[in-house]
Amino acid sequence: MRNLKTVFASLFIASLTLFTSCDPDDDGESIDILEVLEYNSIQGFYEVNGIQDQDYTLNAVTGGSVIGENGTIVTFPANAFVDENDNPITGIVDVALKEIFTPSEMILSNKPTNALSFSNENTFLLSEGETEVRISQNGNSLHLANGINYQVSVPSAGGLDYEMLPFSGTTSDEEGIVWTPNGDVGVGGSGMEYVTAPASYIYDVFNTGWSNCDKFYNYPGVQTTNYINLINSPNAAETAIFLIFEENNLPAVVKFTTPYANGIQSYIDMLPEGLTVTYVAITVENNQQYLAMEEVIISDEEELTLNFELKSTQEILDALSILD
Incomplete structure (x- = not known):
């Protein structure tokens, strides 16, 4: 700075x-x-002033990937989506993507790195990138079918770190967002890996909404x-x-x-x-x-x-x- x-x-x-x-x-x-x-x-x-949606389309039956403007890649399997009544979705769906990497973007979007620890105590994170994914069809929100997940790949600024974990976020107007870990196993465990070309973290996500690849700050x-x-x-x-x-x-x-x-x-x-x-x-x-x-x-x-x-x-x- x-x-x-x-x-x-x-x-x-x-x-x-x-x-x-x-x-x-x-x-x-x-x-x-x-x-x-x-x-x-x-x-x-x-x-x-916050980060705005990037809009994409995808074939629900075949699945596929969308690539964000700043390098985030979101990959969906085939037949991944259902409506509010759990009916399978076919045809073209709309994908709204937000990707946040920098302090200014986090402030402007009210998406800080506040978190809850494994013992449910207030703490905060060092971030490799925050991602929001929303799926809809004809203006109606969709969600993932039972047992389905998608993958998020985010460019890495800090390099390989075995303390990195996938998190999901809960939003509110006052706090902006609070992150909770999705399990206690990061790189090398099931559902998360680090690749070198290009340097990226790839992790599984089990619900639409906000996810990220972060680590707890330890002092x-x-x-x-x-x-x-x-x-x-x-x-x-x-x-x-x-x-x-x-x-x-x-x-x-x-x-x-x-x-x-x-x-x-x-x-x-x-x-x-x-x-x-x-x-x-x-x-x-x-x-x-x-x-x-x-x-x-x-x-x-x-x-x-x-x-x-x-x-x-x-x-x-x-x-x-x-x-x-």
Whole structure:
């Protein structure tokens, strides 16, 4: 990650070229407006700026593969789909695919790497890629036939790692997504392999929806809790907080959703002390959006107060791309 002082210096220069207007507020004073958005909630921000569907078609009887724009390959066997009454599907079906690899995509799509451990405790992951697959025919959702699975192949950025596992995700507006492991056996076990040409992980998926190839983040040192004070947020109720770092070219994007008296806190005793991370906060108020970013070294029981700035959509996209 580049030094954030350099990033914001570049963004400030770029912002000078943006069109701004001044409207009087109730006291007759002027306020800067970069753009008026069609949405006024953080969910609207995700819907507009998050990764969108890639649309494909497939013959349900013969099966086959679809290849995403960023290299994800999804392969279906023959006669894989049934309708809501478990009737076999024939003919052409629609495949909607989303593939997410980078921190900016995870933030913009509200798809962090928050997870539950084997013992059902809150934790987070280092990701090789998140994939959503949805199947439909004539606008009606389909699902997999009993005993059928499909395969997902994702390009590998970190190389062979025997701690990699397949996960499935459960979505919600607040948390975005929470990942749970599909078994405790990864590479070398049944249903998951690593290939070198091109470097990829291939794993079995047993339900349509969100899946990924990730590993639990393990830290042997002291871990702590951090707190984000939202006193400076223009709209604390609509503020999303993310923590981002990378290890071995793999991103971890952790979303904070637990409230405390002054704002939002991390999982208890889950953040590695001494680790350099970037905090990102985004909020929406009066059809405008605000961004706060700060690179910090995690300290014991630290409370941080972030500084929010009015930003255009392009400024937010540019700032987040520096994290990739």
